[in-house]
Amino acid sequence: MVSEKTIGRLSLYRRLLTELLADDRLNVYSHELASLAGGTAPQVRRDLMAIGYSGSPSKGYDIADLADSISSFLDNPNGTRVILVGVGNLGRAIMSYFKIQRPTLNIVASFDSDPKKIGSDICDRPCCDIAELETKALELDVRMGVIAVPADRAQNVSDKLVTAGITGILNFAPTRLKVPDHVYVEHVDLTTSMEKVAYFVQSGRKSTEPDA
Amino acid sequence: MVSEKTIGRLSLYRRLLTELLADDRLNVYSHELASLAGGTAPQVRRDLMAIGYSGSPSKGYDIADLADSISSFLDNPNGTRVILVGVGNLGRAIMSYFKIQRPTLNIVASFDSDPKKIGSDICDRPCCDIAELETKALELDVRMGVIAVPADRAQNVSDKLVTAGITGILNFAPTRLKVPDHVYVEHVDLTTSMEKVAYFVQSGRKSTEPDA
DNA sequence: TGGTGTGAATCGATTCACAGCC
DNA sequence: GGCTGTGAATCGATTCACACCA
Numbered sequence: 327m328v329s330e331k332t333i334g335r336l337s338l339y340r341r342l343l344t345e346l347l348a349d350d351r352l353n354v355y356s357h358e359l360a361s362l363a364g365g366t367a368p369q370v371r372r373d374l375m376a377i378g379y380s381g382s383p384s385k386g387y388d389i390a391d392l393a394d395s396i397s398s399f400l401d402n403p404n405g406t407r408v409i410l411v412g413v414g415n416l417g418r419a420i421m422s423y424f425k426i427q428r429p430t431l432n433i434v435a436s437f438d439s440d441p442k443k444i445g446s447d448i449c450d451r452p453c454c455d456i457a458e459l460e461t462k463a464l465e466l467d468v469r470m471g472v473i474a475v476p477a478d479r480a481q482n483v484s485d486k487l488v489t490a491g492i493t494g495i496l497n498f499a500p501t502r503l504k505v506p507d508h509v510y511v512e513h514v515d516l517t518t519s520m521e522k523v524a525y526f527v528q529s530g531r532k533s534t535e536p537d538a
Numbered sequence: 539m540v541s542e543k544t545i546g547r548l549s550l551y552r553r554l555l556t557e558l559l560a561d562d563r564l565n566v567y568s569h570e571l572a573s574l575a576g577g578t579a580p581q582v583r584r585d586l587m588a589i590g591y592s593g594s595p596s597k598g599y600d601i602a603d604l605a606d607s608i609s610s611f612l613d614n615p616n617g618t619r620v621i622l623v624g625v626g627n628l629g630r631a632i633m634s635y636f637k638i639q640r641p642t643l644n645i646v647a648s649f650d651s652d653p654k655k656i657g658s659d660i661c662d663r664p665c666c667d668i669a670e671l672e673t674k675a676l677e678l679d680v681r682m683g684v685i686a687v688p689a690d691r692a693q694n695v696s697d698k699l700v701t702a703g704i705t706g707i708l709n710f711a712p713t714r715l716k717v718p719d720h721v722y723v724e725h726v727d728l729t730t731s732m733e734k735v736a737y738f739v740q741s742g743r744k745s746t747e748p749d750a
Numbered sequence: 751t752g753g754t755g756t757g758a759a760t761c762g763a764t765t766c767a768c769a770g771c772c
Numbered sequence: 773g774g775c776t777g778t779g780a781a782t783c784g785a786t787t788c789a790c791a792c793c794a
Contacts, residue, residue, distance in 0.1 A: 332763095368764075369763090369764065372763090372764080382771090384771080384772045
């Protein structure tokens, strides 16, 4: 079983590999990839071992081939359809972030409660009434949701997503969501991130960890 | 030495405590706080032990007093002055997020390269020309910066922040920044977070980890 | 009885160190 | 010689389990 941390790093490696490809590079060594990713060479090798990928001692890893292997491990071959709830500044930022994304990750619709937004298009995707969240989510056959609403609305939205059959949530609201066991939640907590940095500034401690 | 993970959880506990206070609660037990935070009771107790805080076996922890103790551990008593670079949707989202924040964390100015933004106020704070980043940062005496610019500009901005004496960076750009040893960097990588959730949806694996 | 505080055990992730290969 | 792949060692964080207390 591949660890959660390894999953995150694989995603990072893939992005770095794509950049290297654009530079017409063909091969990388684990220590190069490690340095780009801010990690160590043995760690890169372990991560790749986890998905059963092998390089060659002379050439290192074939960049294009490795990127493909990571993709076939991480991605759903049919793509992942996503809905986003909450079209404030943050929601819009996320929408535009993933508009340019490869078709693997596809935000197919957004939801809000503001009548001024409902019915319009946000980043070329329809913005629907949050009251229709459950029915539309079923209709659109999505399995993943992004929550970018204020804290006091988040649990309610989460519940609706879960009853609509969603099994993965990326939550930006500063609340720990309660979800059933089969649902995966990733919390992105801006306040905590901010306060952590502030603590390290204040205490004069330096960075150690390779990061979340 | 208090671990990085514990720092993050302390920030979360403080927020939860504040919410409990607003509900007129006076005391909490470790298992209650744990359940709100999505962790375990022994972990809460260890975290509090790390900052030398003691509760009472009968009453648990005094909410107001504990929140104060966490604050005096985490916060700089003089507050932390922050600048934000990159006033796109994400930058604006962050600005408005922390406008309402207690005075401990204070975004004092923003920077952008768009002439339409320069000179105006964003969330009641001046938006300055990114060309003036170094001089203004020194002038404003800030130690912490938030990077919300596109990936290809991030390293350059980071370098400028570092030469201006900043020792903590919260980075939203999808790049691993290279910084000197004494600078703390926290990466918030939206693409990776998104891809992680997509992986767990696709693989049918459920949540385990208490989270980043 | 039902808490807290904490040494000891466990668990997981990272790093070491080296065999095998080009 | 410098790389990969990987068992073994290490390190850090979490959890257990229990003494102690109100």
